Amino acid sequence: MRQPPGRTASAPRAWPLARGPGQRSISPVTEGPPTGDDIAALSRSELEEHARALHAVISVADAVHRSTDFADLAERAVDAIVTYTRYPSVGLFRVNRAEQRLDLVAIRGFGPEVTRSVQTLPLEGSLTSVAVQNRAVTTSHDLARDDRLDPRAQKALEQEGFVEAASVPIIFREEVLGTLNLLYRHAADLSQHERAVLLAIGRTIGIAMHNRLAAEERRALDERLRRAEQLENLGVLAGGIAHDFNNLLMAIMGSLSLARSRIEDTDLAALMGEAENASRRASALVRQLLTFSRGGAPLKRATANVASIVRDAAEFVLHGRDVVCEVRAESALGTIEIDPTQLAQVVQNLVLNAAQASGAGKRIVVELERRVLDAPEPPLEAGPHLALTVSDEGSGIPADRLARIFDPYFTTRPAGSGIGLATTRSIVTRHGGRIWVESEPGRGSQFHVEIPIHKTQREPERSAPSTRLPSHMHVLVVDDEPAVRQVLRRMLAAHGAEVGEAADAEHALERYRHARDSGRPYQLVILDLTLVGSEGGVKVFERLRAIDPGVRVIVSSGYSEDAAMSRHTEHGFAAVLPKPYTWRELDEALGAALARPR
Numbered sequence: 022m023r024q025p026p027g028r029t030a031s032a033p034r035a036w037p038l039a040r041g042p043g044q045r046s047i048s049p050v051t052e053g054p055p056t057g058d059d060i061a062a063l064s065r066s067e068l069e070e071h072a073r074a075l076h077a078v079i080s081v082a083d084a085v086h087r088s089t090d091f092a093d094l095a096e097r098a099v100d101a102i103v104t105y106t107r108y109p110s111v112g113l114f115r116v117n118r119a120e121q122r123l124d125l126v127a128i129r130g131f132g133p134e135v136t137r138s139v140q141t142l143p144l145e146g147s148l149t150s151v152a153v154q155n156r157a158v159t160t161s162h163d164l165a166r167d168d169r170l171d172p173r174a175q176k177a178l179e180q181e182g183f184v185e186a187a188s189v190p191i192i193f194r195e196e197v198l199g200t201l202n203l204l205y206r207h208a209a210d211l212s213q214h215e216r217a218v219l220l221a222i223g224r225t226i227g228i229a230m231h232n233r234l235a236a237e238e239r240r241a242l243d244e245r246l247r248r249a250e251q252l253e254n255l256g257v258l259a260g261g262i263a264h265d266f267n268n269l270l271m272a273i274m275g276s277l278s279l280a281r282s283r284i285e286d287t288d289l290a291a292l293m294g295e296a297e298n299a300s301r302r303a304s305a306l307v308r309q310l311l312t313f314s315r316g317g318a319p320l321k322r323a324t325a326n327v328a329s330i331v332r333d334a335a336e337f338v339l340h341g342r343d344v345v346c347e348v349r350a351e352s353a354l355g356t357i358e359i360d361p362t363q364l365a366q367v368v369q370n371l372v373l374n375a376a377q378a379s380g381a382g383k384r385i386v387v388e389l390e391r392r393v394l395d396a397p398e399p400p401l402e403a404g405p406h407l408a409l410t411v412s413d414e415g416s417g418i419p420a421d422r423l424a425r426i427f428d429p430y431f432t433t434r435p436a437g438s439g440i441g442l443a444t445t446r447s448i449v450t451r452h453g454g455r456i457w458v459e460s461e462p463g464r465g466s467q468f469h470v471e472i473p474i475h476k477t478q479r480e481p482e483r484s485a486p487s488t489r490l491p492s493h494m495h496v497l498v499v500d501d502e503p504a505v506r507q508v509l510r511r512m513l514a515a516h517g518a519e520v521g522e523a524a525d526a527e528h529a530l531e532r533y534r535h536a537r538d539s540g541r542p543y544q545l546v547i548l549d550l551t552l553v554g555s556e557g558g559v560k561v562f563e564r565l566r567a568i569d570p571g572v573r574v575i576v577s578s579g580y581s582e583d584a585a586m587s588r589h590t591e592h593g594f595a596a597v598l599p600k601p602y603t604w605r606e607l608d609e610a611l612g613a614a615l616a617r618p619r
Contacts, residue, residue: 074218080105081222085229094233095127098201098226103129106222108203110183112139113191113226115199116153123149123200131204132181138174139202147171152188153197158216159188162208182206189219193227198234201226263307264551267579268502270601274300275508278603279515297603302337304601305362307579319360319451320587320599327354327407330361331389334368343381346372351390357407357474362599363448370441371411371468378415378466386412391474401455401471409470418460426458445470491615494518495541499529499561500549500577505600509547512604525555526564534568542569545614547598550578550585559585562594571619575610577602 084101088094095113102111110130114123123142131139142149148169152159161167164186165179178186183204191199201223211219274297281293324330328350339346368387375385392408394401418426427446449456454472496518498509503524510520521536521543523529529548536543546565550558558576565572576589579600589597595614598607 077105078218078221078225082225082229085226088229088233091230091233091237092126094226094229098229099127099129102201102203102222108205110204110206112202113199114142114149114202115230116144116197118144121145123153126199132177134177135174135181138171138177142171148186149188149200149202152190152200156190156192156195156197158190158211158219160211161186162210164204178204184208187211187219189223191223191227191230192220193224193231198227198230263579264553265502266307267304267600268500268505270300270304271502271579272504272508274601274603275505275512275607278605279508279512282515282604300601304579305366319363319448320597321358321360321452323356324359324361324364325356327357327359327361327364328389330365331368331387331409334365335372335385335387338369338373339376339385342376344376344379344383344385346385346387348387349389354389354391354407355474359407359452359472360448363452367409367445367448367470368411370445371409371470374441374468375411375413375415375466378417379413380415383414385414386410388412392471394471397471398455400453401473405474406454407470407472407474409472410467412465412467414465417462417464418458418466419462423458423460427456492517494545494611495521495536495543497521497523497529497533497536497543497546499523499526499546499552499558501525501551501553501555502549505549509607512607515604516608525552526561527555529561530564530568533565533572537569544573545595545611546572546574548574548576550576559592562592566593573614573617573619575614 081098081101084097085094088097095115099111099113103109112128112131113126115126117124121144123144125136125140125142128136128139144150144153146169148159148161148167151169161169162185164170164175164183167175170178183206185205185208187203189201189203190197191201201219203219277293277297277300281290281297284290284293328348331350332348335346335348372385372387379385388408388410390408392406393404394406395403397403397406427442446456449470449472452472453475454470456468456470458466458468460466494513494516496513498506498513498520499522500506500509501524506522506524510522513520521532523532529546533543533546548558548561552558552561555561556564558578562572562574562576565574573595574593575596575598576585576592576594577598577600578586585592585594586597586599595617596610598610602610
């Protein structure tokens, strides 16, 4: 290592534990610990110096090994250095290889300006980085002229009277975990023996640091496993809630939509329409819980009114809030293959997050455009994408929290649940897209979402039921909830259909076989995917196909983590009908199923 200008290497000297300005070491020693012959040749004062050096190493080791965690270790380490080596100015840094820097974790004996200027050090091109790279004590004899120091830190050190520095690597099994930076206001001229002692202290701290970091990693892993178990249990609970709750909403929505189609009073019809929309929003809340806890595979369909979905979702979540929201949607978005309900969830979560971060009267901007990416970052591929940006004028997000904002249960607000952004990321990921955030404290945040557009075909036109559905249909309804079977019977009867019912697999198979053998086969089967106390819908479908390979089955459920809902055609189903649904949505599913050949 080069010597800075104006200095020459000094002769090795004994451990200068109590040396102050102007003091010299007692006598030269060879590098490394003294041998038996060396010790015999040492004077009493030299033996005392070696004893004090050994005491310093043991005292530092005792201090750090009594630490409870990494933060406690760092504080104990710098306190021990100050107490037992009598170097009053010391900073402990941890290597951050992901960011290619060293992070200050504990400091003693410096003024506020120096402390502010050395919060991070580069892992390349700095005095400390030489100690990391060479795994050796690195010194500077003239801080004012050493170009390896950051100019701001150099100025602050000079103002506080520091003239020399030594950087000691903290090593565990040849891996550098951090450094100890010792600074002096007088000439130190470390000997080879002194360097060896400092390296011993660095390795002692390295062992303790490795153990504490490993323990924290184990605790973090245990916590992740515990959270995973919680999520799994929550998923089971949410699935049961969704099944029961959406069945109840199905009875409510179905009855409302059927009643609304039969009344002529426009005011009463409008009230029923509002109640129907409220039921749909209640179902969306359950689906959000499911998406967070179990994944919620998207039910994609060609959707032409993406801008309306985004605008309605933003308005709904901001109802009653003193926040201004502006939606800017590109006019030529076209038809996009997407799950409209989950898209609305994404918008609601991001807009609500922006509103909570903003004060009264602040502005939120939602931008929606179709964008062609030529060389996108993984996991995206080149091609057309739906780009959604939600910007706010709120408090912003500190840099140390940006990496965690999408973690389940992580929240910075006392009343927050920590599931909104986690749900959003899950939805975006399952659509093959990505989400990221740009933020600066005090200057607001921008959340960016990009979802690939795989299909651009036109959205199927919705014809009136009378032009699409035949009269005198024969339909079998298989559902374990009596209220659902009852409302479906009424909705189907409005078209003159004859309806058979079954609450479980065995009764469903028996009724289907009997109808076929009697010469009056069912044209359609509406099959609930989850039948409590019975075989699931997929198994029932397989057994129906064994009876009649041409059976037309509409699969229905209140939640969609099963691939039979998200990719129903691949599983042989004629159509899909997510619960709860309206009379019109039922008619669309009936028309789609009857259009498929047997």
